[in-house]
Amino acid sequence: MKERLRQLRSHLLVNGLDAVIISSPANIVYYSGFSGFSSIERDGYLYITQKEGYICTGALYAEEVKHTIAHLTLLEYSGTVSLSTQLASLTKKQRLKRVGYEADNMTVSEWQNIKKTVPGLTQVDLRSVRERKNSDEVKNIRKAAAIAGSALSSILPRIKSGITEKELVFRLEDEIRKDVFDIAFPTIVAFGANAAIPHHKSNDTKLKNDDLILIDFGAVSNEYRSDMTRTFFIGKATAEQKKAYKAVLTAQQKAATYITSKLSSRRAKRGEIPKELINKNRERSLSSLEMTKHEISTSGVDKVAREYLITQGYPPIPHSLGHGIGLEVHEFPRLSPHSKGTLEEGMVFSIEPGVYLPGKFGIRIEDLYTIQNGTLKQLTASTSQLLTL
């Protein structure tokens, strides 16, 4: 936590800010360790200055915060003494001139209220602070993936025709939750033509013989989430389905291979650099020219899988190829045609190509990967070979 706050403060310095108001629930967890606030309602904020750190909340959470969050000072607001009054008094007392806020999270109403009393409110982009994970974070995501994977393994033999999508959601989530783990997001179970809708909302559709099942789900370990999609066949897969499955799997493999080969040529290049230069910071020891050459642009990875599926005669993937994951299911980096940025050491992201044929069926295969010591590692362990139940 200390290291995170240190990094945040240097991010503020670089951006010429004296303090920052953090409102997004995931960033609040990241910098405070307090995970009690709702992810839907606004239960609290952090106020981090160069010297101090505050956790701001109402009476509902004050007692718990006071006793569990030692490294931040409780700043309680209420109907009588509002958050903006509290912030204004601190800002004045500590002579803070420029105060950052998360424009992609704060609502217009909140911003209007706070800017009335806090001068120098300036937007700051914190969306990329959590992109690179440390080994503990990766360990948690790996554990969440393992829990989800083993839940799937236990329910697979029990899937019989006649079960509804909603029942299957229940059984899978139950497997995750019975060991007192949480689900990462509402599970998607889609049968047959419903799988052609990428984010189908599971309903009372019954599983038929020779149907197909798409399952997109995840678990949570210590607030870190996993995400995986598998597509299975009941009875027989048609030749068209088998072909599409193979294409999706190949698209995923091509994207992974692309990353792997870029990484290995980067490693090879690094081998040529004199040892005295690569001591402490391997990343930085590459010259910027070298870096550009071995850069793995997120849009480039997306392109590899996207174009392959198009050459195979399938419609363009109606979503990004992948997304970062951690405290939130969808975070940075994004792997899409429009995404900027590159894949770097410590990032954790999904690769999830899909083929969706409206009225017929849909196939998506999704796995999580990370870059660890310059190598691509897969975090989800379940087989992605075509399985017929």
Add this chain to the structure above:
Amino acid sequence: MKERLRQLRSHLLVNGLDAVIISSPANIVYYSGFSGFSSIERDGYLYITQKEGYICTGALYAEEVKHTIAHLTLLEYSGTVSLSTQLASLTKKQRLKRVGYEADNMTVSEWQNIKKTVPGLTQVDLRSVRERKNSDEVKNIRKAAAIAGSALSSILPRIKSGITEKELVFRLEDEIRKDVFDIAFPTIVAFGANAAIPHHKSNDTKLKNDDLILIDFGAVSNEYRSDMTRTFFIGKATAEQKKAYKAVLTAQQKAATYITSKLSSRRAKRGEIPKELINKNRERSLSSLEMTKHEISTSGVDKVAREYLITQGYPPIPHSLGHGIGLEVHEFPRLSPHSKGTLEEGMVFSIEPGVYLPGKFGIRIEDLYTIQNGTLKQLTASTSQLLTL
């Protein structure tokens, strides 16, 4: 849905608006019937003009929206054609001058993007549109409450000392979910001193003999939520606990009785009004003077329970006495010392006084009520008498 859109359009007219951008997930469900968008991420918007209605989303949901939402036109946006470009072109084509948006929901980033291309962006408050429920909405909330109540009844006999808070959460939620209903919000289970934290996050604390259990939970029926809190005793309740329980229950009853008596004096008054005046619209047939006299201010109801507990020597309730409920767990009306507004026909709200004694224990009793035909009706049916398990 038609009636809701008609009401929305007249709300726009009154506010001098030609159209409105709706971003809050609950209002999207309310006006479109589409419940597929995430309540955490931004998956779509509605754009309602005086004559037309659009549902705006990306490729991920476009297929599903197109086939399920007949009364709205799909407006698809993407990385190439952004939402603001789409809105700008419609706004120009239809010569819309003033366009409302939900300032309490839209983020500063979204607002900045949209206002670049959509002139006349004006904030509009839609938070009270869903306050008064129709009979179908009340029926769903009542059903959700019944599901939750019967889930509680089934697990009560199985609660034994040694169980952890998290395990009890799992068992209760499992009862709700096994019949393919959803939970309304993350269940709060708090043992002993943990119950002194109003929104305690359930953990691995084990239930002991002579402990106390606070359970705050709800179910969902057709997107409508219920909410109920009960406090139980294992083994023996102490005299101090019994006294606090009685005080909390009395505070709740006093608040309910206050509403009931106001309503009945309003009904009595209405009886004196000549029949020809009370034909179609009973509410409006009361003169404004009469209305004020029989007004049930939300802050007044809060005060009844709040002050009673203070006179009994307990600390002030660290939260509002109650809140509206429907598509969201917390919506209008709010029953708090600072809330404006009055209780009216069709509103559904909780009354949930609590006593929290840090380090010792906490007691909260929460039930849902509605005003139907000028009478206060309780929607939650479980007994609130002191139960020792």
